[in-house]
Amino acid sequence: MNQEIIGKFIKQLREEKGWTQELLAQKIFIGREAISKWERGKTLPESKSLEQLCKVFDISLNELLCGERNTTKNIALDLYEDSKKIRKKFKILFNITILLVLIMLFYYFITQYKSVKIFTISGESKNFQIYNGLYIKTNEKIYLNIGEIINNNHLKINKIELSYLKADQEIPVFTSFDTNLLIVDYYGYNEYFNYDKNDLYLKIYYDNYNEIIKLNFTQDYLNNKFFIIKNFRISKNDVLNNNIPDNEKLINKIKEKFDYKDNTYKFIIESNTNQIEILYNENTNTLLCNKLKNQQLKEEYYLILDYNLITYTNYENEKINYSFNYDGNFNCTFGTCNNVKSNLDSFYKILSTILS
Numbered sequence: 001m002n003q004e005i006i007g008k009f010i011k012q013l014r015e016e017k018g019w020t021q022e023l024l025a026q027k028i029f030i031g032r033e034a035i036s037k038w039e040r041g042k043t044l045p046e047s048k049s050l051e052q053l054c055k056v057f058d059i060s061l062n063e064l065l066c067g068e069r070n071t072t073k074n075i076a077l078d079l080y081e082d083s084k085k086i087r088k089k090f091k092i093l094f095n096i097t098i099l100l101v102l103i104m105l106f107y108y109f110i111t112q113y114k115s116v117k118i119f120t121i122s123g124e125s126k127n128f129q130i131y132n133g134l135y136i137k138t139n140e141k142i143y144l145n146i147g148e149i150i151n152n153n154h155l156k157i158n159k160i161e162l163s164y165l166k167a168d169q170e171i172p173v174f175t176s177f178d179t180n181l182l183i184v185d186y187y188g189y190n191e192y193f194n195y196d197k198n199d200l201y202l203k204i205y206y207d208n209y210n211e212i213i214k215l216n217f218t219q220d221y222l223n224n225k226f227f228i229i230k231n232f233r234i235s236k237n238d239v240l241n242n243n244i245p246d247n248e249k250l251i252n253k254i255k256e257k258f259d260y261k262d263n264t265y266k267f268i269i270e271s272n273t274n275q276i277e278i279l280y281n282e283n284t285n286t287l288l289c290n291k292l293k294n295q296q297l298k299e300e301y302y303l304i305l306d307y308n309l310i311t312y313t314n315y316e317n318e319k320i321n322y323s324f325n326y327d328g329n330f331n332c333t334f335g336t337c338n339n340v341k342s343n344l345d346s347f348y349k350i351l352s353t354i355l356s
Helices: 003-017 021-027 032-039 047-057 061-066 075-112 236-240 247-257 340-355
Strands: 117-124 128-137 141-145 148-151 157-166 169-176 182-186 200-206 209-214 216-222 259-261 264-270 274-281 286-293 296-304 309-314 321-325 332-334
Touching: 003 021, 003 032, 003 047, 003 061, 021 032, 021 047, 047 061, 061 075, 117 209, 128 209, 148 157, 247 264, 247 340, 274 340
Parallel strands: none
Antiparallel strands: 117 128, 117 216, 128 141, 128 148, 141 182, 157 169, 157 200, 200 209, 259 264, 264 274, 274 286, 286 296, 296 309, 309 321, 321 332
């Protein structure tokens, strides 16, 4: 169906009648501008106007749409065939679009699935502990933050050095005079991390000494889920079945009940063979709990109140030495944590004695 041919046919029919565009417009109740556009092939008449034109010119709709009288063409069949071709082209285009979308989704999946990994970093030496360290790895960048370096004996740190082992040789990676070490690496550039992260070590220099801490990486997150389901936070009581003391309340009770000497508050709980010695240092805001049996140190709890961090050591078994924070997440940050709950229960019983 060609609108230019239809327009010329309308003009031919009008001129055969000797009508002006204005007169034809009056007969079919439409504006003259519309007649002009039809005849110039700019637009096609609407269905109502087509009926009026067929009536005033005494022709069939098939003749009008074919642009000639007594035509043998079947315009309805032509329109059907044209519609089939359009539907076929649309179907092909639709299938191509769906295929491209699937290819893009597949590409995104294979490049992004499990592409973000987050690890927590921990480690300890004789005088230092690493707490709240983070290692984040993506397809484009790697972030490493050592976190807090907890100084158990208040030593002055001169510098820290990150290094890794290669063929039993220590290779320095980064040196900093600031303990807040943050490294951002880009693939294809410096590439600090073109080696196994499990071979990373942190060397801490203080006075004329240094200590090396093996960095332990524990995977905390991996983007391997198609659907994210909200997890409700587990309360502290659900985890420990204890009422964790509020730090401010605990400190007030300590100051009220403990003996004070040389910036340290001291409290002793004794039985026939056992003795518990609790020391609170106001300057460092730390609580040290020593459990002795027959005057020999057996267990030690070291609580850093500013970080909600506890370090537990069992001196009868050197392997049991770990740290954990007692917020709602209950993360074991270092060591073997199989007996955490029982040891925590014991420690909170001691604290409840202070708070009673």
